[in-house]
Amino acid sequence: MYAALWRHLPGPGWVKAVECLALCLVVVAVCFTWVFPAVSPLLPFTDSTVGP
Amino acid sequence: MRLRRVVGWSGEVLVTLGVLLLLFAAWQLWWTDVVADRAQAQIVQTVEDDFAHGTAGPVGDDGIPAAIGKDGAFAVVRIPRFGSDFVRPVIEGTGRPVLALGVGHYVGTAGPGQVGNFAVAGHRTTYGRPFHDVDRLVDGDRVVVETAAEVYVYEVTSREIVRPGDVEVIDPVPGDPAGTPTEALITLTSCHPKYSATQRFVVHGRLVESVPRAQWVPSRWLTPPTEG
Numbered sequence: 001m002y003a004a005l006w007r008h009l010p011g012p013g014w015v016k017a018v019e020c021l022a023l024c025l026v027v028v029a030v031c032f033t034w035v036f037p038a039v040s041p042l043l044p045f046t047d048s049t050v051g052p
Numbered sequence: 053m054r055l056r057r058v059v060g061w062s063g064e065v066l067v068t069l070g071v072l073l074l075l076f077a078a079w080q081l082w083w084t085d086v087v088a089d090r091a092q093a094q095i096v097q098t099v100e101d102d103f104a105h106g107t108a109g110p111v112g113d114d115g116i117p118a119a120i121g122k123d124g125a126f127a128v129v130r131i132p133r134f135g136s137d138f139v140r141p142v143i144e145g146t147g148r149p150v151l152a153l154g155v156g157h158y159v160g161t162a163g164p165g166q167v168g169n170f171a172v173a174g175h176r177t178t179y180g181r182p183f184h185d186v187d188r189l190v191d192g193d194r195v196v197v198e199t200a201a202e203v204y205v206y207e208v209t210s211r212e213i214v215r216p217g218d219v220e221v222i223d224p225v226p227g228d229p230a231g232t233p234t235e236a237l238i239t240l241t242s243c244h245p246k247y248s249a250t251q252r253f254v255v256h257g258r259l260v261e262s263v264p265r266a267q268w269v270p271s272r273w274l275t276p277p278t279e280g
């Protein structure tokens with residue numbers, strides 16, 4: 001999977017490395033902004049209220 | 053060769069999932085605190101500016117003071133046991149978005165200083181964790197609720213650990229759904245144990261003093277208690 005990604009990225013080695021880093025940052029940003037806030041309410045770790 | 057490729061791919065998928073789980077833990081345990089601490093400090097600032105300028109609206113028929121700013125905070129709560137600088141906004145409602153912005157007031161319970169039970173919920177962990185140290189509160193500790201007009205000083209009278217469905221802890225007379233309230237009480241709820249939601253940590257208190265804002269001397273009421 002990652003080997004295939006590496007092969008398909010354009011440019012010489014160091015450019016590929018920079019591109020990988022950028023892709024990682026994009027994944028982290030997407031997770032922090034949309035994915036994790038959407039998943040968190042489905043998990044029971046942070047409920048603080050009493051209710052029926 | 054084909055098997056090798058399948059194993060290689062599934063290994064990479066599993067490692068990726070593991071990294072994403074760690075990332076989620078970092079987000080939940082650290083990043084939500086960073087974001088919420090910033091947001092809550094900002095709301096407190098807005099509310100206190102409003103208090104200082106005397107621009108807050110009147111108290112509603114339900115005993116809840118008018119909301120201040122876009123996030124709807126109507127008071128701030130100070131708990132000297134948690135530190136002399138501990139201050140968090142109090143916002144109407146106990147939904148998830150509200151609790152990320154401060155301490156949430158249970159809709160339908162008494163307003164600050166009113167006879168009945170002023171019941172609030174706050175996170176024990178994550179999202180700024182306003183009630184992280186709720187288990188350190190002991191009898192006699194002060195919980196101070198500041199509104200535009202009055203400052204209400206409550207003192208802790210009891211603590212209990214209950215199940216999440218035990219709603220009678222926020223009744224006007226806690227534990228007595230049919231009771232008629234005669235006292236102004238406060239109830240704090242938070243999760244218990246930390247990082248779990250199997251139980252709720254509940255602290256009850258009683259109003260001991262209500263001070264008009266003009267006569268409020270913070271140092272007199274907000275000195276942190278000595279470790280006991």
